[in-house]
Amino acid sequence: MNGFFGMPRHHALLTVGILVFLVVAPTFIYPVFLMKVLCFALFACAFNLLLGYVGLLSFGHAMFFGGAAYITAHSAKVWGWPFELAILAGMATAAALGLIVGILAIRRQGIYFAMITLALAQMQYFLALQAKFTGGEDGIQKVPRGYLFGVIDLNNDLSLYAVVAVIFVAAFLLIYRIVHSPFGQVLKAIRENEPRATSLGYKADHYKLIAFVLSATLVGLAGSVKSIVFQLASLTDVHWTMSGEAVLMTLVGGLGTIFGPIAGAAVIISMENYLAQLGPWVTVVQGVIFVICVLAFRRGIVGELARLLRKSL
Amino acid sequence: MTKLKSILAGATALVALALPAAAQTNVKIGILSDMSSLYTDLAGAGSVLAARMAVDDFGAAAKGLKVDFVSADHQNKPDVGSNVVRQWIDVDKVDVIVDVPNSGVSLAVNGVVKEKNKVFLVSGAATSALTGPACSPNTIHWTYDTWALANGTGSAIVKTGGDTWFFLTADYAFGQQLEADTSAVINKMGGKIVGSVRHPLNSNDFSSFLLQAQSSKAKIIGLANAGGDTVNSIKQAAEFGIVRGGQNLAGLLVFLTDVHALGLDAAQGLIMTSAFYWDQNDATRAFAKRFAAGNKGIHPTMVHAGVYSAVTHYLKAVSALKNAADGKAVVDKMKATPTDDALFGKGEVRKDGRKIHDMYLFEVKKPSESKAPWDYYKLRATIPAAQAFRPLADGKCPLVGG
Numbered sequence: 001m002n003g004f005f006g007m008p009r010h011h012a013l014l015t016v017g018i019l020v021f022l023v024v025a026p027t028f029i030y031p032v033f034l035m036k037v038l039c040f041a042l043f044a045c046a047f048n049l050l051l052g053y054v055g056l057l058s059f060g061h062a063m064f065f066g067g068a069a070y071i072t073a074h075s076a077k078v079w080g081w082p083f084e085l086a087i088l089a090g091m092a093t094a095a096a097l098g099l100i101v102g103i104l105a106i107r108r109q110g111i112y113f114a115m116i117t118l119a120l121a122q123m124q125y126f127l128a129l130q131a132k133f134t135g136g137e138d139g140i141q142k143v144p145r146g147y148l149f150g151v152i153d154l155n156n157d158l159s160l161y162a163v164v165a166v167i168f169v170a171a172f173l174l175i176y177r178i179v180h181s182p183f184g185q186v187l188k189a190i191r192e193n194e195p196r197a198t199s200l201g202y203k204a205d206h207y208k209l210i211a212f213v214l215s216a217t218l219v220g221l222a223g224s225v226k227s228i229v230f231q232l233a234s235l236t237d238v239h240w241t242m243s244g245e246a247v248l249m250t251l252v253g254g255l256g257t258i259f260g261p262i263a264g265a266a267v268i269i270s271m272e273n274y275l276a277q278l279g280p281w282v283t284v285v286q287g288v289i290f291v292i293c294v295l296a297f298r299r300g301i302v303g304e305l306a307r308l309l310r311k312s313l
Numbered sequence: 314m315t316k317l318k319s320i321l322a323g324a325t326a327l328v329a330l331a332l333p334a335a336a337q338t339n340v341k342i343g344i345l346s347d348m349s350s351l352y353t354d355l356a357g358a359g360s361v362l363a364a365r366m367a368v369d370d371f372g373a374a375a376k377g378l379k380v381d382f383v384s385a386d387h388q389n390k391p392d393v394g395s396n397v398v399r400q401w402i403d404v405d406k407v408d409v410i411v412d413v414p415n416s417g418v419s420l421a422v423n424g425v426v427k428e429k430n431k432v433f434l435v436s437g438a439a440t441s442a443l444t445g446p447a448c449s450p451n452t453i454h455w456t457y458d459t460w461a462l463a464n465g466t467g468s469a470i471v472k473t474g475g476d477t478w479f480f481l482t483a484d485y486a487f488g489q490q491l492e493a494d495t496s497a498v499i500n501k502m503g504g505k506i507v508g509s510v511r512h513p514l515n516s517n518d519f520s521s522f523l524l525q526a527q528s529s530k531a532k533i534i535g536l537a538n539a540g541g542d543t544v545n546s547i548k549q550a551a552e553f554g555i556v557r558g559g560q561n562l563a564g565l566l567v568f569l570t571d572v573h574a575l576g577l578d579a580a581q582g583l584i585m586t587s588a589f590y591w592d593q594n595d596a597t598r599a600f601a602k603r604f605a606a607g608n609k610g611i612h613p614t615m616v617h618a619g620v621y622s623a624v625t626h627y628l629k630a631v632s633a634l635k636n637a638a639d640g641k642a643v644v645d646k647m648k649a650t651p652t653d654d655a656l657f658g659k660g661e662v663r664k665d666g667r668k669i670h671d672m673y674l675f676e677v678k679k680p681s682e683s684k685a686p687w688d689y690y691k692l693r694a695t696i697p698a699a700q701a702f703r704p705l706a707d708g709k710c711p712l713v714g715g
Contacts, residue, residue, distance in 0.1 A: 030404050032396070129484070129513065137485030137514050138417035139391050142424045157403075232392050232421060282386075 006180065010311055014259060015173075022165045031161040032229065037269045038168040039226040044249035044261030045175050046218035051247070052256035053179055054211045055191035059114040059243050060101065060121030061219050064094040066238030067124060068220030073140040073233035074133055083146040083154060087224045094220020095213055097124075102212035106205055121240060128238045139234025143227055154228070164225055171218055176258060178214065187211055219246075252293055254300030257313050263301045340637045341381045342368075342624065343407040345397060345422065346437065347414050348386035351515045351541030354570040356414040356437040356616045359608050363617040364411055366603065367624035376632045383407060387418050389514065394418035395425050402429045408637040409434060409627060412620055414540075416440035416487035420447055427451045431640040434627060436619035439539070439566060440490040441703060444667040448710035451640045453647060455668045456619030457588045459487070460703040462565050463495035465586030465674050465696055470533060470563050471502045478563075479531035480509035481522055481546055483538035491537040491565055507531045516542060519549045527555055539566045544574045551579055568614045572689045577680040580689075584676050589615035589656060590690050596655040605687075612687045618656045623668070625654045660698060665710040672701035 007015065025034055043065060050056045068090035076086040105116040128134045135141070145154040154160040178184050189197040190204050198204050227233040236242065245268065253264025271289065275282045297304040306313040344364055346356045361384045368380045383405060387394035394413065401407035402425070410426055413419040414437025426433040427449040434453055435443055441458040443449075478499055482488040488511070496506050508529045510522045523546065526534045534555065536543050543564055550562055564571075567585040591601035591612050600621070604613045613621075630646040631637045644666070652660040652668065660670040675690040683689060705713055 030400055032399055032403070036396070136489070136511075137391075137483075138420060141391060141395075141421050230392055230396065231424075232395060234390065234392050236390050236392055 007176070010309075010313070011176075011258070014313070018262070019169065022169070026158060026161055031157045033269075033273060035161055035164045035229045036226070036273075037266050038164050039222050039229065040245075040249065040269050041262045041265035042168050042171050042225075043219055043222040044246055044253065044265045045172060045258075046215050046222065047246040048250045048256070048258075048261045049175055049178065049218070050211060050215040051250055052260075053184060053191060054187045054208060056106070056208065056212070057110075057114045057247070058105070058117040058212075058215075059240070059247070060117030060119075061216070061246050062238050062240060062242035063101065063117075063121040063124045064097055064216040064219040065223035065226075065242055065246075066128065066233070066235075067097050068094040068223035069227035069233035069237045070128060070134055070140065072224035073143040073227040076146060076228065077140060077143045078133070082150065083148055083228065086146075087221065087228070090224030090227070091217050091220045094223065095217040098213040098216025098220075099209075102209045102216070106208045106212060118240060118243070121238070121243060125235070125238045125240070128235060134233075134235075137235060139232055139236075140227075141232055143231040143233065145228055145231060160229065164229060167221070167225060171221060172262075175218065179258060183207070183210075248290070250300075252290075252300055254303030254306070254313070257300065257302045257306060259313050260300050260302035267301070337377050337379050338631060338635050338637060339379050339381070340373075340409070340628070340631055341383065341405065341407045342409050342411060343398070343401045343405075344382065344384040344411050344620075345387050345394060345418075346384065346412045347389055348384075350389055352389070352414040352437065352539065354574070354611065355540055355568040355614045356412055356620075359604070359611060359613065359617045360412040360437065360620045362604065362607050363613065363620040364624045366600075366607075367621045368628065371625055371628045373628055373632075376628075377635075378628060378632055380628075387413065387415065389415050389418065391417050391421040395421040398422050398425045399429075402426075402431055408432060408631075408640070409643075411624060412437045412616070414438055414616065415485075416442075416490065417485045419443065420486055423447055423449055423452050426640070429640075432627065432637075432643050434620075434623040436623055437616045438487070440486050441494060441708070442486065442490055444663075444665045444703070445708040445710055448665045448708070448712055450666075450712060451644055453623065453644060453662055453666045453668055455623040456615050457586070457672070458667070458702070459491040459494045461588075461672050461696075461701050462491060462586050463498045464701070464703075465672055466563060466565050466584060467495045467498040467535075468502060469584055469586075469674055469693070470561075471499055471504045475533040475561060475563065476502075476504040477531045478504060478506050478533045478535050479526045479529040480506070480535045480537050481519070481526055482509055482511045483514055483542055484511035485514055487539065488537045492535075495535060495537065495565060512538070512542070514542070517545065519546045520553070522546075523550055523553050523555060527553060527558065527560065531560065533561050533563050535563045535565055537565050540568070540571065543567060544571050547575055547579060547583075568616070569612060569687070569689065570614055572677055573611075573687070577678060577683055577689065580677045581679045582677060584674065584693065586672055586696075587615050587675055587690075588670065588672055589613075589618040590673065590675060590692075591618075592688065592690070600656060601687075610686075622652070622654045622657045626650070626652050626662075663702075663705060665705060665708055665713050667702055667705075667708075669698045669702055671698050672696040 071093040072086045072090035075081040075089045249264035249268050254260025344361045346360050347353050373380045385397045409432040411434045416438045419438035436456045439459050441460040443454045480492045482492045510525050572580045648662045657670045662668050674694040676693050
């Protein structure tokens with residue numbers, strides 16, 4: 001077990017647990033719902049890379065999520081690009097956006113950083129609302145799912161689920177690697193004490209920018225996959241509440257824990273899904289649950305668990 | 314051999330047991346609506362009630378139909394709507410999706426329902442694209458559409474001298490289509506469009522849009538929006554003194570509940586096109602009385618009436634076929650059978666999925682003319698069914714011809 005991506009034993013066990021769950025889950029849970037959870041779990045994990053490990057609270061990650069979703073949807077639907085290329089186009093867009101926004105935003109810290117990212121994201125929201133190709137309130141609908149490598153029909157929910165699960169696991173392992181690499185150690189050092197990291201000779205801004213772009217690209221991957229799964233890219237994806245959702249998932253799951261965002265995404269998406277019948281009461285029930293979360297377990301679900309087990313998760 | 318025999322005997326017994334159940338047809342109706350936002354009064358919980366009333370009045374249980382309901386809020390988001398419908402059909406085995414106000418959401422649902430071969434009965438959504446380029450063998454557009462509104466209200470206003478227009482348009486499928494359809498009518502009748510401005514769905518502040526409309530000097534400000542947006546824009550127009558300044562507002566889609574929200578002082582004189590008004594005849598009054606009793610006194614809009622009428626006709630088709638599983642077959646049956654119900658009278662469903670019936674041009678009463686609560690409309694004209702909807706050939710629906 002120790003050889004498994006260099007993970008300590010309990011991480012490896014948890015990862016294997018997740019893998020097993022992903023394999024058996026579609027037999028008793030609706031696969032489209034699972035895919036939604038996976039997309040948002042990836043979104044939250046990538047967001048956590050920035051907030052949890054560099055300490056940068058971006059309030060504009062919807063920009064990368066939605067931007068990638070739009071580009072993927074447009075290239076798959078209008079230009080007829082295959083699945084893989086459309087996803088890559090979405091990620092490339094998110095990376096480019098991340099670079100531009102990152103260069104501007106990392107010059108400031110704390111609330112100012114959050115405000116700059118929020119402001120830029122709102123500009124992009126306006127663009128998405130006004131631009132012709134995004135379809136205004138309707139979004140881009142009926143995006144074709146296409147074929148993987150030209151052979152596997154992704155219109156079948158189960159085969160698409162398998163692809164999404166593989167993408168998720170790969171991205172999760174990548175994030176795990178990043179966090180536990182020497183690069184990740186430097187990020188954590190910057191989070192703890194930036195002047196000290198600088199005095200040790202690390203160019204903090206470079207590290208922050210790289211982390212920002214990485215996070216944006218992976219969020220873009222989540223957005224691209226989401227637009228293919230639901231065959232839809234819409235204003236919801238670029239709206240600031242989407243950025244807020246990422247913050248929530250990360251906080252509910254456990255800030256700065258590697259498994260937390262997955263748990264957070266699962267909880268929040270399940271709530272949205274299974275409480276939908278309550279109609280207007282959904283927001284009230286959600287509010288109560290969040291208040292309980294904040295009062296009872298401030299470190300998040302996984303964070304509290306980690307404290308009980310005295311292990312980092 | 315004895316083993317085989319006993320298996321056969323067991324199988325026969327099972328079939329015998331299963332027979333009474335097979336005589337019963339299961340139908341599951343999913344009502345997807347706006348339960349919490351700007352369209353909730355004109356559709357929302359009232360649509361669920363209307364569907365239940367239709368099932369009760371049809372006597373579904375006595376005719377061997379076992380009908381279940383599910384309902385959900387689409388939050389006016391196409392992604393939420395299409396997810397819910399996908400899950401309803403895949404997991405909950407829903408046979409028919411009903412209502413879906415908000416054209417953007419309904420276009421998304423339209424695609425999913427077609428892919429899964431179920432039935433989609435549209436009452437709340439307006440866009441005429443549903444029976445045009447986006448038409449589907451699984452969809453029937455029941456109550457009204459943007460073409461009918463434009464044709465009714467637009468031409469009535471141009472005839473009475475309102476020949477220069479400025480549009481205030483909700484920026485999504487519905488508003489854009491309504492603006493396009495109304496512009497076509499105005500241009501055809503020799504009127505002129507001097508400009509338009511688009512506002513986001515569910516706005517609170519219309520001031521900048523209304524000021525643009527005011528400075529356009531157009532005689533008519535056409536409101537290509539609906540529900541809470543229409544109510545807000547009419548209220549705020551009053552605050553800017555737009556009507557006192559000599560310009561007139563034309564609500565292209567106004568529902569009974571909007572008039573109720575505005576009050577007759579603000580709404581009087583508005584001209585609007587509707588498929589239904591509760592105070593038309595004894596049958597509609599009786600329906601409205603029962604409906605209002607179950608819906609906190611709110612009287613039925615044309616969307617509610619449309620849900621009732623559509624579900625009734627759907628149940629007729631299903632009880633004739635004794636099977637709800639094949640959506641296209643049910644819709645074909647619905648198209649083959651002439652419609653007849655208490656609220657809309659006789660009518661038919663066209664090949665492109667358009668339900669045909671009379672439309673009416675109403676005017677909102679002055680406060681002095683209104684004798685009872687919810688006594689709001691007076692009839693100006695009846696638009697006969699043959700002229701009320703877009704001619705079949707003009708829709709560019711792939712199901713027609715070819």
